[in-house]
């Protein structure tokens with residue numbers, strides 16, 4: 262990624278982030294006040310900012326206008342699919358609010374404000390979906406919503422040991438170490454020309470993206486809760502889908518933070534085995550380190566983490582090299598196709614992880630490598646392109662995810 266691409270990506274993300282905050286402001290006002298006019302104003306600002314992010318992404322100069330229909334027609338000219346979904350948003354322009362000076366008072370009803378927020382969400386979904394598609398269509402634009410460039414540094418007042426560890430991390434990841442020199446992380450990004458900073462402190466190692474207020478670091482997420490639930494006799498749909506028992510072997514092809522792998526490792530126990538591959542070098546390094554060092558008391562969670570054999574690698578390249586029937590279960594948890602707005606703040610893993618769709622031949626290889634089954638986690642009711650037909654689906658109910666089970670090749 263060159264500097265120009267990175268600046269472009271950050272500009273798009275800054276607009277997306279600004280838009281997200283407008284929707285949050287509108288929601289807060291609706292929930293805690295009767296400031297309907299202000300809520301509607303923020304909703305309209307959100308829609309405008311999402312459209313502007315879309316136009317900037319396509320490198321179209323922004324017109325000096327707040328006229329929603331003009332922005333919509335520019336967006337529709339780039340991508341005809343935008344036109345259909347955005348038709349409804351056109352009605353925002355009929356809203357009585359001037360853009361810059363939201364009136365206070367009673368002229369905007371709760372229903373009207375609700376409608377504005379609904380329309381803003383519609384614009385948001387449409388823009389984010391098209392940005393995801395555009396990203397997939399164009400290798401040159403792959404910079405958007407993928408991992409930012411970063412440098413490695415320490416806390417503000419490091420001792421020699423901390424500096425030594427930060428230098429080691431920089432070497433391990435083949436990234437530049439920079440002295441903190443009392444600077445804020447935002448200042449480091451500006452001065453070093455990067456989008457993110459990996460900070461190595463006595464507490465943790467984490468990647469911070471100051472402009473988006475996102476931090477990614479290793480933690481076992483829901484692993485302990487899920488394990489406690491299993492201990493209490495409750496079920497776990499992933500474990501049920503795998504039909505996992507003590508002594509089984511699992512290959513996790515999309516390791517991420519290894520939450521799923523930890524639960525699988527707990528059930529497989531000391532006589533079983535879990536091997537996991539993570540394609541993103543930084544996520545892999547943080548997960549490998551976290552699985553070895555993270556301390557968590559009780560219920561055998563830490564022991565389950567320590568038993569996982571975590572590796573850096575792309576499962577598409579690794580699977581063809583593995584013998585047939587080498588594992589009982591092969592597991593995939595790819596990112597869901599559609600980027601949901603909340604994930605930008607709530608799922609830093611999604612923000613930096615690898616989003617490339619897996620090829621159909623990868624799933625076929627997995628069926629060769631698994632002796633029992635291949636399990637693929639997916640958004641409930643959503644097909645994954647290239648995924649062979651599942652012979653069974655587990656999950657659903659109140660959950661937004663389900664597990665597609667593929668039978669193995671003979």
Ligand SMILES: C[S@@+](CC[C@H](N)C(=O)[O-])C[C@H]1O[C@@H](n2cnc3c(N)ncnc32)[C@H](O)[C@@H]1O
Nearest residue numbers: 515517518519520521539540575576594614615
């Ligand atoms: C949704 S996350 C998985 C989360 C994981 N199940 C957990 O419990 O933390 C998907 C992960 O797969 C990784 N990934 C995507 N494509 C991959 C590939 N071809 N090989 C290995 N890892 C991949 C992404 O970088 C990301 O970390």
